Amino acid sequence: MQSICAVPGVEAAGMKEGKYGLAVIRARGTAAATFTSNLVTAAPVQVMQEQMKAGRLDAIVVNSGCANAYTGERGLADAAEMCRIAAEALGLEPGRIGVASTGVIGRYLDLDLIRRQCNEVVPHLAHTEEAETAAARAIMTTDLVEKHALVRGDGFTVAGICKGSGMIAPNMGTMLAFIYTDAEIGAEDLHESLRSAVRRSFNRVVVDGDESTNDSAFCTATGVAGPVPREKFDAALEACCISLAKQIAADGEGATRLLEVQVVGAPDEAAAETVARTVVASPLVKTAVYGEDPNWGRVIAAAGRAGVRFDPDTASLTIGEGSTLTELVTDGKIVSDLVRAKAAMHGKRVVFSLDLASGEGEAVAWGCDLTEKYVEINGKYTT
Structure with missing residues (x-):
């Protein structure tokens, strides 16, 4: 199912080796993000809370299998190194690389593994359904199914992929969401729109009541389609997030309904x-x-x-x-x-x-x- 790779200018790729996966998504534009409100905040979240103040991203690198949470100064250094690894492989600036992690809390990243996987994934970046599927599978942990959403507006598109199955509670959960649009919108307005959409979608999902340390939802606007009316963009973004949120709830750990x-x-x-x-x-x-x-x-x-x-x-x-x-x-x-x-x-x-x-x-x-x-x-x- 193609969603983010239906948005012009978005390329994706990924790989999975047992419990350990890595995905890379490349798309340049204004960007915004929301994060967990848990006091115990994972290293990649702390790094991105500072880095997202610039309001732009050129790519995002995501690993599964290790949350890089409760890992202290080493964890922060490792999250920053993940950005540098991806930047080097992509030929981009580290400050424009988003980073996210999901997996077991209290474990250190295997940077050698991440470097090897990143170097293997980047050459396969593509604007295809197959490439997006590989990226969506790479970020899954206990998820049983990939999660994609696509909303076509009047002359613009909003789409996303996400992962999440357990440790899901209001104020987001163990979920990572990567949303893309070809609409042109400033970083400040995009942040306001994303916060509103997240409140009415991801923040209304409860699988088990446990709020995670790593929750992150990113949205990048490439601007290829030009400016669109704010109310139409907000409605499409909210619809995309609600679709992803419902897929997370339906795929809750052990769930049947x-x-x-x-x-x-x-x-x-x-x-x-x-x-x-x-x-x-x-x-x-x-x-x-x-x-x-x-x-x-x-x-x-x-x-x-x-x-x-x-x-x-x-x-x-x-x-x-x-x-x-x-x-x-x-x-x-x-x-x-x-x-x-x-x-x-x-x-x-x-x-x-x-x-x-x-x-x-x-x-x-x-x-x-x-x-x-x-x-x-x-x-x-x-x-």
């Missing part, structure tokens, strides 16, 4: 977002979804502890959509048909819609079910 929680009638959007994220993060809700158990009271209970004021006696809750839409609570009164509710939990996507009847705010959050496989994956992650 995508969980979507729609909240309306909240005091404001922020309140709706808080409730939606609380519900998708609930282990009780997640396990009920896994077992196809229509125990909808867990949704109401999770909403009630979210810290948002509403009157439970006027709230409404449904499950499913379209032909499977089933009312569970209407204006505080129980109307549930548990047989129909259970049927609405079949399939790969389960949707709860909650109306708090307390305002005009609305938001959507995404998660997945919680299964025995999640414990198996994370109980033996490094062994």
Whole structure:
């Protein structure tokens, strides 16, 4: 599936050797990024928080298998060296190279491996579907599928690839996203647009509630298509990020179903977002979804502890959509048909819609079910 390599001026390549992969994406333009809010911040994040102040990138190098997190001064030096390795291979300036890492925390990078892989990958940079696939696979850790998104606007394109499966929580998770557009937009405006899109997409995904040390979302604008109306660009960027976010939720570690929680009638959007994220993060809700158990009271209970004021006696809750839409609570009164509710939990996507009847705010959050496989994956992650 071609997405970022559908954007003019973007080339990609990658390789994977066991748990260790490396991807390079080359595209010149204004750039912006958002990062994890975890106090324990990985070395590549610290390096890029400073480097992105320049507002431009010419390429990005990404490794998988080692997070280069909680690695102190050596980790910072190694992240900077990754930039230099890629810059040398590409014939570019190190200050214009983005760097990102994903993998095990508390391990040092194997720079010899990264140098060799980088030198092998760069000659294969191409503007093709095959090259993009190689890059997307190179950055996967426990991901089971590649994640691509493509949104075509009126005369411009926004596209991205990402990785993420576990250690996913609001304020991003163990996810890396690389987004590209041919729209012309200044670095400051791009940063504002990206922050808004991330808030309504990646920050509304919860797989397991653990916030990572390495989360990074980059967006580079090549400007080839010229300037576009800001509202149209923002809408396309948000749609691209939401598509990637939903793919992360659906591919959660051990997951069998995508969980979507729609909240309306909240005091404001922020309140709706808080409730939606609380519900998708609930282990009780997640396990009920896994077992196809229509125990909808867990949704109401999770909403009630979210810290948002509403009157439970006027709230409404449904499950499913379209032909499977089933009312569970209407204006505080129980109307549930548990047989129909259970049927609405079949399939790969389960949707709860909650109306708090307390305002005009609305938001959507995404998660997945919680299964025995999640414990198996994370109980033996490094062994």
